Amino acid sequence: MHTATAVPLIILAVTVAATVWRIRRHPRRPSNGFWLLASAGALWYATLALTSALLPVHAVSVPALIGTAPLLAGPVIVVVTGVALIANTGVVVRREGLRLATLTPAVIGVALVATVVVAAVAVYLVANDLTVLSWPARAAWNIAVLALIPGGMLIVELVAYTVYAVVYRWIPHQGDEEVIVVLGCGLVDGEVSPLLAARVDSAVAEYRARVGAGDSPLMVMSGGQGPDEDRSEAAAMADYARRRGVPADRILVEDRSTNTEENLRFTGELLEDAGYSDPSLLVVTNNFHVLRSVALSRRLRSRVSALGAPTPWYYLPSAFLREFAALVVHYRWANVVVWLVLTAVWAVPLVVM
Template sequence: MSKLMIAAGIVLVLDTFLISAVSNMNLGVVMPALLGIPLLITGLFYDRAAVWFETGAGAVVKWALIAGYSIFLLTFVFTAVLIGSASSKKPGEADAVVVLGAGLRGRRVSYTLARRLDAAIDYALQYPGIPVVVTGSRGPGELLSEAEAMKNYLVSKGFPEERIIIEDRAKSTSENFRFSKLILDKLLEKPYRTAYVTTDFHLFRAGLVAKEEGLTAFGIGAETKWYLLPNNCLREYVAIWMYFLTGKIGFMLP
């Protein structure tokens, strides 16, 4: 058992160090280390820990760890199934496209955001004439708004500039949809359907937020790098439950 705990702890801590070298630091990157350190420490000092866990405060800590890891595993598997179910749905026909921002590198879109924009181009070119709203404000360390950089990327790929609408105030997923809806309500005849474009692991939460903001919408998912998927799912796991517990999204089952 001690060897298994040490191995699991090393893998989880190593994951954090390796992924932090190729991705922005976020909770999804840090969480494997947070999960792995208790396992690693317990495994390294297994004999002493086994004795301590049998009495007093040690017994409380032992059962708290067992309960914590059990609850995490159950809720994570449940959440991962929901995330996967959203990624597997086929897009239909929409009256407008909303592309959610995802960070810049100075003036240039990040890899993740570029994949979202590529997916938006592939979809929007199938339906000539529908508007494409690019949404996102200017964040720390960014030299222009995400929306402006997104427009520049689309134009550089040959997408018609006249079809692009900039929404540059939004600082969160909720605001992405809220402010985009204000634009589309003035532009389109109701009722209308919106296709929102985001990264595949983010589709489920984004769909719930869109519903809360009053949009009739479906998602189009851009693929993420396979080695980032576990960490991104961990990040989404935390975000989904935080949104649910704070009332930002409603009941999570369809």
């Protein structure tokens, strides 16, 4: 085999093998999304190399199409996604009210569209030959590149997170976890909301299936009491589950937590007090919340699988992007370091020169 085709195939094989190994070994790591993107890039590179080497000269348009299609389609997809997120914000605001959380899709949508616009400006400047442009035009080019760095990071991270969130849903949970944990998410007039009801319904269905198989798992309802609530989310969830046939003696209530990390940490403490030493957990939450939940459980060294409950279609983009934003904030220092390094790689030579 010619070196021009052997090298891309070797890169593809190594990248795919490493990706599969990481997902099997560490399925709860959101960074697996970057490995999936790397595998997709290696596949594109290998396909381009093979078509260039094997196709006759008159078919050269095929490898050219393979090589340029992602570069042409990528910006279009990003713009369409950004516009769709902005439009979705209007739907969510009408149904859920105007809050900072419901504006998240619009903020990210504007950032995506702005990144493509800045990239178009940069390409236009390059096409007009920077060596003959005036100083302001060259300065605009450098500013455009610096502005593209955070925008490019956002796009790559969002794509990686989205891809792995989809893939993770296809990874089956063990089916023999000792405890089913339902994460709270807010009440409406003291009762479970439709979103929270979907979580408890999925957990009750899983409980019934386990009982039918001869098991008797414990259930933990986890969620504290908000300032505008007359009882805790956990208490409301426990009542809801009991009305659907789950025995009261198989339900524990964790009513101190105010966020996902506390849900997991306080549940662990509650189970330890109840005599459970390092139990395996099946965390039940909505599908948009699964990946961040298991990522946090890994930091807490809990043995966790996850089950995603369905989410109303109109609410899914907003909720999913809030989870993505929360994870970006959680890894904020890693993001800052990467941004500074990339900025320095571009800016330092300009200053030195």
